[in-house]
Amino acid sequence: MILSNIAAPLLGLVDTAIIGHLDHNIYLGAVALGAMVVSFTYLLAIFLRMSTTAEAAHAFGAGDEQAIRQLLIHALLICIGLGVVLLSAGPWLVKLAWWLIQPSADLAELAGQYIQIRLLAAPAALINLAVLGILLGQQRSKQAMSLIILMNLVNLAADVVLVIGLQLNVIGAAWASVIAESTVAMVGLVWLRQWLILPSKWRVEPAKLKQFVHMNGDIFVRSLLLQLCMATMTGYAAKFGTVVVAANAVLMQFLMLISLGLDGIAYAVEALVGAARGRKDRQQIRHWMKLTLTWSALFALVYCLAFALTGNWIITQITHLPDVITTAQTYLPWLIALPLLAHWSYYYDGVFVGLGLTRGMRNSMAISALGVFLPAVLVSQWLLSKSNANHGLWLALSLFLLARGITQAYLLHRYKIIHQD
Template sequence: MILSNIAAPMLGLVDTAIIGHLPDAIYLSAVAIGAMVVSFIYLLAVFLRMATTGYIAQAYGAGSLSQQQQHLSHGLILAIGIGLLLALLAPFISDFSLWVVAPQAELVPLASQYIEIRLWSAPAALVTLVTLGVLLGRQQSRQAMWLAIITNAVNVLMDVILIIGFDLNVVGAATASLVADYVTAAIGLYWSAKALQWSFRSVTINKRAITQFLGVNGNILIRSLVLQLCMATMTGYAARYGSTLVAVNAVLMQFLMLISLGLDGIAYSVEALAGAAKGKKDPTRISYWCRITLLWSVIFAVAYTCIFALAGAQIIGLITDIPEVIKLAKEYLPWIIIMPLVGHWSYWFDGVYIGLSLSRGMRNTMIMAAIFGFLPLWWLGLPLQNHGLWMALSGFLLMRGLFQALLLWLLGYKVIQ
């Protein structure tokens, strides 16, 4: 599950690392802004994976192949429809997002190129989310892992050819990710269809089921929107402090991606295992899997903190060799060191909530964390500039975990019935 989790975020890491070794920081800043916009959009659509994983896990636990086929059909219909709409609206999305972010003038053309190219992969990227939901919900983590390996192999190969070989810099980075998205979607759909004995001819729409599916997706969409608005502020507001700080935050955000490789992998596990146990109507097994995965979440959080404390500066040097970016990034490293300890609870609780289909609770606790965590700390931290942004993000992650724990305690035994 941990290895399978690297598919989407590793695209941004590879692009950032290769672009970060070009001589001019403007390319890294442009890719950072462009990737932030694209990630904001794609991560809003993560409801497709989350809802699919929860439903597939419960249907898998109940032993119903027909329900699994139905959930795949509904997910693909939404993914392809939303993806095509995003691709067609790419120029408008690019113009609007860059107007909101308001980066320095020299970054706008490059960031716009990146965004518009990447959005043409939207149908593939969203289909991949659905197929990952199927594979993870059925506990076929080995195939999900291979999807990640294939994605990154294609992306690295295309990055080397287009960025280094053809000197296409930002355009090359975007095109490499686009190609990787379509290759991954094709393979993921083939594996999902084979596992479920599904074909396009067998697509049926159950109005009641798709209404329920849309309701769950709507709750997770709002949850994801609030999360991505907070995360996008880290790049968008930093753009007001200059292109160098945008590049610094782009580098430091890769640490959060590294954290997510382990912590989200554990969350995926509890989604599948607790969801399957709920499908079998076995509360004892739900509690068992929650305790085991929480233990692993704590272990990984402590390990990440130790690694970042001992080797954080070296990791920064691997991502970029631009002197001013390295120097400034080291100043903010203490925030990165504490991040796993304050944030791992929210990752784990997300997995529990998805496995138990508590989408409304996910939505409400995310909104509460933004209102009582991120916004007040961001406002108080404005005089601190970039340090204030990292303080707000740390507080936001901590409050998410606290509100999720409180709600789960209030709901009590009812959620595992």
């Protein structure tokens, strides 16, 4: 799961690296803004992956094959319906994004083209979330990793052909991602065909579907608040100019590596704790929580050390633009410290999903986003000069991630999961 989650952000990293080596930084800025909008949209739907993992792990622990089949059908219905809605709402989504961000005309035009193309694969991208949820919940992590590696390989090959070979620039990067996402969706459904080949056994139970939708609703609110905070890092930075936008885009690749690498631990927690919940084994729940927390802390230390030693080199490999490199290096210390501050929130996300405590996830995110991140952004932008204002954004993000871990730990203590027998 660690490997699969480290591989996941390469889809954006490959696009950023290839576009970052073109001659104009507007291409990098366009892909950064466009990918931010698309990622914001898709990651709002991360509830599909998380709720599916939680319920699949519970069914796996209980040995209930019919529950997994039913879960898959429910998830696919939501994926297809929501995917069609996103595809249809593409033009309005772009208008809303530019109303909020207000980029320059040239940047908005290129990024808008990128978004419209990427949304063609919306149903496939959402299906991929459900497929990964089933695989992770069943502890089939090697297959989940294989799907993500396949997506990156297809994306890389398509980028080489479309961006470098045919010189389609931003449009080529968008089509490369569409091809990769669609390919993986088809392969994933083939791997889950054992629950799809008998339509006579498909069941939609209103009560269970309602419960599943409620779980998704809690995680949706949580994801909405999270992505609004993350979008601020790129969107608000647009006020500081294209160089800062591009530099933050480079540094956000570090954050994606941190997030999804540590989420590899969280995904393992989801599967292991969820299966123990299905077996109603409270002692095993406590065992997995303690063991995976140790690994989460160790990996956070590894990230800090790796970024301290190789951070400048990584920046230069992503882009060769001198202004962008210099600006990104200015803010690199925030990324070096971030893993130790942030790993708690990713770990506890896994615990809460595995235990099915989606309401607690929602509440902790609301406290951290509205009570910590938003005030920190407003105060820092008021106190700091324009030349240092981007430091205020990174400070707010650091405090936000730390606050998530603290509030989640407090809520879990109140639930007394560890202490009850």
